[in-house]
């Protein structure tokens with residue numbers, strides 16, 4: 001089985017998963033530093049920064065774009081974890 005790595009840089013945690021899974025589901029199944037609120041691109045609780053592998057995530061959804069434009073304008077590496085399907089390895093950094 002192909003495995004991908006989801007690395008949380010600051011905590012030095014790496015989770016292995018199969019590709020094409022929901023990042024939210026992966027986080028539900030493992031202890032991670034990402035918190036979720038609405039789970040539907042409305043609250044911004046799950047805002048993350050992708051330091052590597054941005055191209056391995058599903059495209060930004062219209063609802064996600066709308067909220068990112070408010071929460072993180074000018075940050076092309078910002079995503080909402082609740083909206084991401086992970087197709088390849090990524091590195092997640094804190095959003096500062």
Ligand code: FES
Nearest residue numbers: 037038039044082
């Ligand atoms: S959990 Fe609310 S925007 Fe992702």
